[in-house]
Amino acid sequence: MALDQATVARIANLARIKVTDDELQAWATDLSAIITFVEQLDEVNVDGVEPMTGVGDFPLPLRVDAVTDGGYAEIVTGNAPEGALGFYTVPKVVE
Amino acid sequence: MSNLTDLTIASARAGLDAGDFSARELAAAHIAAMAEHKTLNTFITETPERALADADAADARRAAGQVASALDGVPIAMKDLFCTEGVRSTAGSHILEPFVPPYESTVSAKLKAGGSVMLGKANLDEFAMGSANITSYYGPVTNPWVAGNGDNRQRVPGGSSGGSAAAVAARIAIAATGTDTGGSIRQPASFCGIVGMKPTYGRCSRWGIVAFASSLDQAGPMTRTVEDAAIMLQVMAGHDPKDSTSAPYDTPNFSEKLRSGVKGLKIGVPREYRVDGMPAEIDSVWQQGADWLRDLGAEVVEISLPHTKYALPTYYIIAPAEASSNLARYDGVRYGLRVPGNDLKEMYENTRAEGFGAEVKRRIMIGTYVLSAGYYDAYYIKAQKVRSLILRDFTSAFEKVDAILTPTAPSAAFALGEKQDDPVQMYLNDVFTVPASMAGLPAISVPGGLSAEGLPLGLHLIGKPFDEVTLFQVAQALEDAAGFEARPAGY
Numbered sequence: 203m204a205l206d207q208a209t210v211a212r213i214a215n216l217a218r219i220k221v222t223d224d225e226l227q228a229w230a231t232d233l234s235a236i237i238t239f240v241e242q243l244d245e246v247n248v249d250g251v252e253p254m255t256g257v258g259d260f261p262l263p264l265r266v267d268a269v270t271d272g273g274y275a276e277i278v279t280g281n282a283p284e285g286a287l288g289f290y291t292v293p294k295v296v297e
Numbered sequence: 298m299s300n301l302t303d304l305t306i307a308s309a310r311a312g313l314d315a316g317d318f319s320a321r322e323l324a325a326a327h328i329a330a331m332a333e334h335k336t337l338n339t340f341i342t343e344t345p346e347r348a349l350a351d352a353d354a355a356d357a358r359r360a361a362g363q364v365a366s367a368l369d370g371v372p373i374a375m376k377d378l379f380c381t382e383g384v385r386s387t388a389g390s391h392i393l394e395p396f397v398p399p400y401e402s403t404v405s406a407k408l409k410a411g412g413s414v415m416l417g418k419a420n421l422d423e424f425a426m427g428s429a430n431i432t433s434y435y436g437p438v439t440n441p442w443v444a445g446n447g448d449n450r451q452r453v454p455g456g457s458s459g460g461s462a463a464a465v466a467a468r469i470a471i472a473a474t475g476t477d478t479g480g481s482i483r484q485p486a487s488f489c490g491i492v493g494m495k496p497t498y499g500r501c502s503r504w505g506i507v508a509f510a511s512s513l514d515q516a517g518p519m520t521r522t523v524e525d526a527a528i529m530l531q532v533m534a535g536h537d538p539k540d541s542t543s544a545p546y547d548t549p550n551f552s553e554k555l556r557s558g559v560k561g562l563k564i565g566v567p568r569e570y571r572v573d574g575m576p577a578e579i580d581s582v583w584q585q586g587a588d589w590l591r592d593l594g595a596e597v598v599e600i601s602l603p604h605t606k607y608a609l610p611t612y613y614i615i616a617p618a619e620a621s622s623n624l625a626r627y628d629g630v631r632y633g634l635r636v637p638g639n640d641l642k643e644m645y646e647n648t649r650a651e652g653f654g655a656e657v658k659r660r661i662m663i664g665t666y667v668l669s670a671g672y673y674d675a676y677y678i679k680a681q682k683v684r685s686l687i688l689r690d691f692t693s694a695f696e697k698v699d700a701i702l703t704p705t706a707p708s709a710a711f712a713l714g715e716k717q718d719d720p721v722q723m724y725l726n727d728v729f730t731v732p733a734s735m736a737g738l739p740a741i742s743v744p745g746g747l748s749a750e751g752l753p754l755g756l757h758l759i760g761k762p763f764d765e766v767t768l769f770q771v772a773q774a775l776e777d778a779a780g781f782e783a784r785p786a787g788y
Contacts, residue, residue, distance in 0.1 A: 205666070209666075210662070212669075213662045213665050213666050213669070214662065216665050216669060217621060217649070217658075217661050217662055217665040218625075218628070218642070218645040218646050218649055219646060219649045219650050219653070219658055219661065219662070220643075220646035220647055220649070220650035221650070229662070232659060232720065233659070233662055233663060233666070235719075235720065235721055236613060236659070236663055236720060236721060237663070237666070239610055239613065239721050239724075240610040240611075240613050240614050240667075240676065240680075241610075242606075242607065242610045243607060243610050243611065243614075243679055243680060243683055245607075246604070246607055246679075246683050246686065248679060248682035248683060248685075248686070251682040251683075251685050251686060252682070252685055253678050253681030253682050253684075253685065254681050254682070254684040254685040254688060255512065255681065256512045256542065256737075257498045257499070257512065257688070257736065257737025257762075258498070258499050258542055258544065258737075259762070260544065260545060262541050262542075263538075263541055263545070265538075277399045278399075279631075280397075280399060281395070281396055281397065281398075281399075281631070281632035281633070282630070282631055282632060283395075283629060283630075283632075283633070283634065283635035284635065290630050290631055292630055292641050292644070293637075293638065293639075293640055293641045293644055294640075295640070295641050
């Protein structure tokens with residue numbers, strides 16, 4: 203299926219990637235080629251087949267719900283592009 | 298004594314044990330090679346001082362009779378997808394350019410505890426997305442191999458572990474770590490004439506490896522011999538409580554059957570891998586591989602993996618879906634690049650537009666699309682069902698055979714600049730490696746010979762889940778039969 207410019211704009215918005223209006227058509231062409239490629243799967247009969255989410259043949263382990271680590275906010279936030287006092291900072295979201 | 302940069306892990310260990318040279322001398326020789334071959338761009342971050350310090354520590358341990366592992370004192374390259382404490386870890390992306398992890402990935406921690414000497418962080422395709430190592434923000438990697446027919450064009454090393462493969466092929470590192478999601482260890486190994494091994498999904502911990510597609514990503518060794526791959530995997534593997542998908546199984550002795558031969562083993566050759574338009578020389582190296590194993594006493598049988606042609610389209614739904622979710626974390630808030638905007642949303646959008654390259658954006662957008670409301674069942678669930686069928690194909694094949702032999706890649710290394718305009722063409726590089734990834738199976742690429750142009754061609758073996766021992770056994774036989782001694786001119 204060919205993706206139109208409106209669909210690309212919707213995807214880009216969901217993915218939080220800025221795409222300018224003059225880039226939309228190039229992306230539509232590009233992504234459509236890949237979607238067309240993967241649509242080969244339409245030929246496959248999957249009636250009664252369970253979807254596979256992972257390959258492990260063992261159950262996911264559970265652990266005790268307890269704090270086992272932490273107490274070093276300065277290290278955790280050490281890579282933040284902007285931060286203060288062991289916190290991350292972002293542009294103002296509440297007026 | 299031979300050149301120190303020609304040593305394997307096994308021969309380096311023997312030389313270190315015998316006192317023929319020190320770990321410091323070994324490190325210094327590789328640091329010099331790294332400096333000499335800088336134009337290959339195999340490293341994003343070089344860590345020569347760290348390497349010398351690691352080497353001195355290795356020498357001290359050896360002097361005290363406390364050798365940490367078979368890798369103690371061995372210089373390696375670390376793919377820049379592994380988080381390394383205090384050493385910048387970029388994943389080949391602009392968005393992680395300033396990122397210095399305050400922690401160490403489990404696999405790199407095991408290699409460090411095993412005494413290996415880290416030369417630096419190897420270049421790769423951005424977020425491990427690519428098959429030519431041309432999507433790295435830090436520039437492409439050059440394959441040390443050039444054609445032997447006077448065609449002097451620079452070749453790609455394959456990808457995504459292109460820096461790792463090129464560094465090992467160019468004798469800059471004795472071995473390197475790679476990661477493989479759809480072929481990212483095996484295809485570059487084939488292009489660079491080295492051994493690349495992807496263990497069973499769950500054999501190595503994914504903790505601290507920058508995530509691409511979590512149900513597929515797996516770390517593995519890249520070396521110049523099969524024996525070295527077994528030795529290195531021994532140090533990398535093992536259960537890790539910090540990765541819930543890490544298998545709670547004991548690690549076998551991967552070298553146990555290296556010298557056992559293949560007499561009596563059954564090797565499957567899947568007829569569906571004989572794809573339209575496959576170059577004759579790929580078919581002939583594959584045939585040669587089957588003949589070698591037959592001559593050594595294995596029984597070679599044709600098998601069928603009926604859903605082979607659907608593995609790649611399945612992959613290009615599942616891997617981007619998982620990537621779009623995993624890469625949502627790069628938001629300019631907690632680490633990495635931040636590009637300002639008028640509000641929070643615009644800051645996210647600007648950061649991700651500038652921080653990600655085209656291939657990464659492409660996959661995030663495909664993934665976002667196939668997971669979006671109204672398309673989730675048609676694409677994502679459908680792909681997960683086809684994935685079940687691909688696994689089922691392998692499960693029934695392995696009732697009849699011990700390992701499967703295929704070519705690693707549909708071509709030798711192509712020239713830099715080729716195949717760059719059409720993403721789907723580029724994706725076809727992984728047509729032979731992706732099916733094993735979808736099924737989580739262990740697989741290895743071993744050099745099989747040279748193309749007519751004089752470029753390396755790999756042979757690919759796929760094993761049963763958690764049966765790396767048999768995989769190494771067959772790979773060793775193949776390596777012995779191939780007797781691949783060629784090396785890139787000038788390295």
